[in-house]
Structures are given as structure tokens and as C-alpha cells.
Amino acid sequence: MAVAADRVEAQAQAAPGRRAFGQSAPMLVFVALILVLLVVPAIFAPWLAPHDPLEGRLAHKLKPPVWLTGGSWEYVLGTDPLGRDILSRMIYGARVSLSVSLVAIFIGGVVGTVLGLFAGYFGGFTDSLTMRAVDVAFSLPTILLGLVLAVVIGPSFRTVIVIVSFLLWARYARQVRGEVLTVKQRDFVAQARIAGCSHVRIVFGHILPNVTNTLIVLATLQVGYVILLEGTLSFLGVGIPPPTPAWGLMVATGRSLIVSAWWVSFFPGLAIVLTVLVLNLIGDWLRDRLDPKLRQL
Amino acid sequence: MQRYLLRRVLQGFGTLLVISLIVFLLARLSGDPLNIMLSEEASKEDYAVAAKHWGLDRPLTEQYLTFLGNALRGDLGQSIRLRRPALELVWERLPATLQLAGAAIFVSLVIAIPIGVLSAVKRDTPLDYVGKVIALVGQSMPSFWLGIVLIWIFAVTLGWLPASGTGSFQHFILPAVALGWYQVAAVMRLVRSAMLDVLDSEYVKLARIKGVAERGVVWKHCLRNAAIPPLTYIGFIVAVLLTGSIVIETVFAWPGIGLLAIDAVRYRDFPVVQTVVLLYAAKYVIINLLVDVAYVYVDPRIRFQR
Numbered sequence: 001m002a003v004a005a006d007r008v009e010a011q012a013q014a015a016p017g018r019r020a021f022g023q024s025a026p027m028l029v030f031v032a033l034i035l036v037l038l039v040v041p042a043i044f045a046p047w048l049a050p051h052d053p054l055e056g057r058l059a060h061k062l063k064p065p066v067w068l069t070g071g072s073w074e075y076v077l078g079t080d081p082l083g084r085d086i087l088s089r090m091i092y093g094a095r096v097s098l099s100v101s102l103v104a105i106f107i108g109g110v111v112g113t114v115l116g117l118f119a120g121y122f123g124g125f126t127d128s129l130t131m132r133a134v135d136v137a138f139s140l141p142t143i144l145l146g147l148v149l150a151v152v153i154g155p156s157f158r159t160v161i162v163i164v165s166f167l168l169w170a171r172y173a174r175q176v177r178g179e180v181l182t183v184k185q186r187d188f189v190a191q192a193r194i195a196g197c198s199h200v201r202i203v204f205g206h207i208l209p210n211v212t213n214t215l216i217v218l219a220t221l222q223v224g225y226v227i228l229l230e231g232t233l234s235f236l237g238v239g240i241p242p243p244t245p246a247w248g249l250m251v252a253t254g255r256s257l258i259v260s261a262w263w264v265s266f267f268p269g270l271a272i273v274l275t276v277l278v279l280n281l282i283g284d285w286l287r288d289r290l291d292p293k294l295r296q297l
Numbered sequence: 298m299q300r301y302l303l304r305r306v307l308q309g310f311g312t313l314l315v316i317s318l319i320v321f322l323l324a325r326l327s328g329d330p331l332n333i334m335l336s337e338e339a340s341k342e343d344y345a346v347a348a349k350h351w352g353l354d355r356p357l358t359e360q361y362l363t364f365l366g367n368a369l370r371g372d373l374g375q376s377i378r379l380r381r382p383a384l385e386l387v388w389e390r391l392p393a394t395l396q397l398a399g400a401a402i403f404v405s406l407v408i409a410i411p412i413g414v415l416s417a418v419k420r421d422t423p424l425d426y427v428g429k430v431i432a433l434v435g436q437s438m439p440s441f442w443l444g445i446v447l448i449w450i451f452a453v454t455l456g457w458l459p460a461s462g463t464g465s466f467q468h469f470i471l472p473a474v475a476l477g478w479y480q481v482a483a484v485m486r487l488v489r490s491a492m493l494d495v496l497d498s499e500y501v502k503l504a505r506i507k508g509v510a511e512r513g514v515v516w517k518h519c520l521r522n523a524a525i526p527p528l529t530y531i532g533f534i535v536a537v538l539l540t541g542s543i544v545i546e547t548v549f550a551w552p553g554i555g556l557l558a559i560d561a562v563r564y565r566d567f568p569v570v571q572t573v574v575l576l577y578a579a580k581y582v583i584i585n586l587l588v589d590v591a592y593v594y595v596d597p598r599i600r601f602q603r
Contacts, residue, residue: 132308132311132312132315135308135312136312136315136316136319138581139312139316139578139581139582139585140316140319140574140577140578141539141540141543141573141574141577141578141581142540143540143541143543143544144540144543144558144562144570144573144574144577145574147558147559147562148323148562148570148574149323151562151563151565152323152326224437228437228439231439231441231442232439232440232441232544235439235441235544236544236547236559248439248441251439251441251442251445252441254445255445255548258445258448258449258453259453262449262453265442265445265446265449266446266449269439269442269445269446272437272438272439272442273434273437273438273439273442274437276436276437276438276439277433277434277437280433280436280437281433
């Protein structure tokens with residue numbers, strides 16, 4: 001499935017004369033604004049959130065946003081069926097989403113990179129074995145596997161990280177391996193070998209620095225994808241368990257209330273959209289800056 | 298070339314074999330299926346009888362080999378919950394999922410092709426940027442949220458379309474849009490880049506010199522050629538859509554494989570889960586293989602590799 005996306009992207013990104021969309025001035029302002037709106041509340045959630053994200057008052061349940069009749073400034077974006085403030089839960093939710101994606105990308109990235117480095121450098125059996133494992137990882141249906149894993153190990157913050165990093169490593173492995181294949185042909189690798197460097201030192205000291213740009217771009221582009229994935233898992237009830245505020249879970253809560261209280265689902269979902277949008281813009285921009293050849297990513 | 302193809306087929310089988318092992322182990326790791334099958338008052342003897350009946354008292358390796366042997370004969374076990382062959386259950390749900398995927402592809406092509414063509418023709422104009430915004434926003438929207446918002450707008454507020462279920466043509470519209478939207482971005486970019494290539498080509502110049510109207514040049518001469526790359530990726534898009542439909546089927550209560558799989562996971566009905574995972578993996582492997590075969594015929598460089 002991910003291969004599909006890759007190949008589609010590869011074609012799409014190869015568009016001649018494609019100008020980085022995030023580089024026009026208004027877009028940069030927009031990106032910066034959303035990023036500030038996202039990161040600052042995530043870090044300073046306890047000071048910024050107007051209410052406790054977990055404690056609700058049933059007397060105030062399902063209050064509409066401030067601009068609708070019945071709304072008040074006390075609950076700017078309304079309340080959920082348990083009387084919890086939606087804005088506060090969204091602010092804490094930013095923490096959850098960002099920390100899940102960063103940790104999962106870090107773990108998946110490190111595992112995938114190391115495997116990809118060795119597979120590309122040593123070739124032969126190591127390479128075939130790793131690449132077959134990558135094939136397997138790519139052909140497993142993502143969401144379904146996540147569901148099964150969540151049932152097997154039970155939903156928790158840690159489970160989500162395990163699932164997501166398990167789904168991510170293969171991409172790094174394949175990308176890094178491909179680049180190593182070309183990097184290792186270059187003279188400095190042979191020279192390092194002649195100078196007496198060990199294989200491990202060549203891999204991490206000489207080849208790894210040459211693929212860092214790729215890694216940075218890939219990781220940035222994946223933050224958005226992971227937030228969508230985490231949201232989907234939470235939505236299906238196998239992500240972060242309640243009552244922790246997670247955006248996907250909040251959307252799921254409001255699903256049955258869409259007739260009477262649309263705001264319960266709408267705003268947390270909007271937070272996902274804006275976050276992923278901004279992260280994709282930054283990823284696109286980084287790709288153009290750091291590594292134009294990565295258009296095939 | 299035969300050796301290349303043979304190797305790819307064998308690799309495909311290998312992948313499926315590993316997946317069958319993973320699926321089998323996951324099912325066993327999740328706890329004793331007997332706990333769900335038997336009532337709370339079941340005695341130890343009942344457990345022993347049931348274990349014997351389902352072959353759960355055998356060593357794991359033997360259980361796996363039995364599972365594999367049966368699978369090769371098309372027997373993927375009985376659904377624990379519904380007491381019917383798992384493959385049969387999945388087979389029943391397949392048409393609904395395929396219809397939804399087909400409708401989603403149709404929606405994404407209908408939206409993406411005109412936008413892609415226009416943004417290539419009017420390159421670097423506001424129209425082009427609007428197209429890019431649509432693509433970017435599309436790729437940033439979680440499909441489950443889009444589905445809910447569509448229900449809110451078109452079913453609840455406007456009352457134009459049904460919110461869930463199947464039956465009529467109207468039932469297709471919302472789920473197909475929610476599912477297909479994510480693909481719009483990819484298809485649009487493909488069409489745009491293909492169009493930009495074609496617009497520069499010699500025969501387009503010739504068509505212009507001959508005096509063909511600009512509209513004819515763009516929509517007939519160019520689009521026909523620019524449609525090839527996106528068509529190549531339809532296979533992949535189907536794969537992505539089938540996986541994505543798990544979520545959309547939940548949102549719209551669409552009686553397809555996705556809904557079946559989610560129920561099966563919730564009730565720990567592992568024969569059904571195994572069947573769905575294996576089926577999806579097989580579908581992915583087969584699509585990849587077909588594409589590789591197609592490439593071999595298209596690209597001589599692959600053909601003459603050792």
C-alpha cells in the first residue's frame with residue numbers, strides 16, 4: 001500500500017517546473033501561525049487550557065460554541081457529552097498527537113535506518129532478508145494490523161507507539177538502502193576502507209551522514225501521516241484509551257451526536273486537518289530545500 | 298526474463314507464507330479462543346473437549362501446518378462467532394466493498410482529472426494554486442472526519458442524502474466521496490505532471506500548427522496521452538482504497554469486508570481476521586506482481602537484466 005503511495009508520489013512530484021508551494025509569503029505566514037498555535041499550546045497546555053481536560057460537569061454538557069445561542073465564553077468551542085471543555089481537550093490532545101508521532105517516528109526511523117544501512121552496505125543475504133521483511137511489512141493491511149495488535153496487547157499509549165513504529169520502519173529501510181547502494185560506490189568509502197576503518201565505522205561515520213537529509217525530509221513528511229494514523233486508530237477505539245484526550249477519539253465521541261451537537265466532532269477533526277496540512281507544507285518545503293532529488297519520495 | 302518473473306512469483310509466495318505465519322501467531326498470542334467460545338460456567342472437561350474438537354491441544358507447529366494445509370485447499374477455518382466458513386463470510390461481503398471502491402475511484406477521477414488538466418494548462422496562475430490547495434487539503438483530511446462532516450452537511454442539515462446503509466444510488470455518494478477524496482490529490486498531481494510533459498511535445502505543436510482549436514488540443518490530443526500514467530496506478534489506488542474502506546465502512550455502516558473485519562477483531566473471531574488479512578495481503582502481492590510483469594513488457598532495461 002505504501003509502495004503504491006510512493007510510486008504515485010514519485011510521478012506526481014516529478015512534475016517539471018513544480019514550485020514549492022509553501023514558499024510564497026502568505027503561505028509562510030499561515031504555516032508559521034498554525035505551527036505556533038499548535039506547538040505553544042502543546043507545550044504549555046496546563047497553563048493555557050481554560051479547564052481541566054478530564055473533569056466534566058454534567059450540568060454543562062453539550063454546550064454549543066460561543067457564537068451559537070446558548071454558548072458562553074466559558075466554553076469557547078462548547079462541551080462534550082460529559083460536560084468537558086472541548087478547547088481544553090484539544091489543547092491537551094495536541095500534546096498526545098505530537099508526542100505519539102515524534103516517539104513513533106524516532107523508533108521506526110532508527111530501526112529502519114540501521115536495517116537499511118546494513119542491507120545496502122553489506123548486500124547479499126543481509127540485503128535479501130531485510131528487503132523480504134520490507135515486502136512483508138508493506139503488504140500487511142496497515143489499519144487492520146493495528147487493530148489486531150491493539151487487541152492482542154491491549155490499547156495504551158505504548159501500544160500505539162509500538163503499532164505505529166512497526167508500520168513505519170519499512171519505509172526508512174527501503175529508502176536508506178536505496179541511497180546507500182549509490183553512496184557506497186563513491187571513492188571515499190573505498191578510501192576509508194583502505195585507511196583501515198571497520199565496516200561499522202564506515203556505515204555510521206561515512207555513509208550515514210550522506211543520507212541524513214533524506215532522513216530529515218522523510219521524517220517530517222511522516223509526522224502528518226502518523227497523526228492521521230493515530231487519529232484513525234483512536235477513532236476505531238484501539239488507539240489512546242479514554243479518558244485521555246486524543247483528537248481521533250474526540251471525533252469518534254461526537255460521531256453519534258452529529259445530529260444534535262456537531263461541534264463535538266468537528267473541532268478536533270479540524271485540528272487534525274490543520275496540523276497535518278502544515279506539517280505536509282513544511283515537509284514539501286524541506287524537501288525542496290535540502291534535497292531536490294527526493295522529489296521521488 | 299522468465300527467470301526474473303519466476304523469481305518475483307516465488308518472492309510473492311514467500312511473502313504470503315511469512316504473513317500467514319505472522320497472522321497465525323498473532324491469533325494465538327491474543328489469548329485462548331476458547332474463552333470466547335465457551336460460556337463462563339464451562340468446566341475443565343468442556344475446555345478439553347472443545348480444544349480437542351478445534352485441534353487446539355496440538356503443538357503450535359502442528360497447528361500452523363494444519364492451518365497452512367487447509368488454507369492452501371481454500372479452507373480458512375470456521376468463524377467462531379457465526380459458525381460458518383470464514384472464507385464464505387468474506388466472499389459475501391466482497392461485492393459491497395468492491396462497489397464502494399469502484400465508486401470512490403470514479404469520484405476521484407471525475408474530480409481530479411479536470412483539476413489536473415486545468416492546472417497544467419493554466420500553470421502558475423491562481424487556478425493552479427487553487428488546485429494545489431485542494432490537493433493539499435485533501436491529503437490532510439482524515440477520511441473518518443470527512444465522512445462525519447459530509448453526513449452532517451448533506452444528510453443532517455440539508456437532508457439530501459442518506460447518512461448510512463446501502464440500497465440506492467444515493468447511498469453511494471457520501472461514502473464514495475469520503476473514501477475517494479484522499480486519492481484526488483495523488484491523481485491530480487499525476488495528471489498535471491503528465492499533461493505538462495505532453496503539452497511540450499512535438500505532436501501537440503503539430504496539432505496547433507494544423508489549426509486544431511485549443512480546446513481540442515488540450516482535451517483530446519493531450520489528455521488521451523496524459524491519461525496513461527494515472528491509469529498505470531489504478532491498481533495501486535485500488536489497494537489503498539480497499540484498506541481505507543475499513544474506516545469508511547465503519548462511519549457509514551457499509552456492510553463490506555471492513556465492517557466484517559472490525560467486528561471480527563472486537564469479538565476475537567480470529568479465523569475471520571486471518572482470512573481478511575491474508576486476502577488483503579494476497580491482493581497486494583498480486584497487484585505488485587502484475588505491475589512488475591507489465592513493467593517488464595514496457596521497459597526493456599528490466600527485461601535484459603540478468
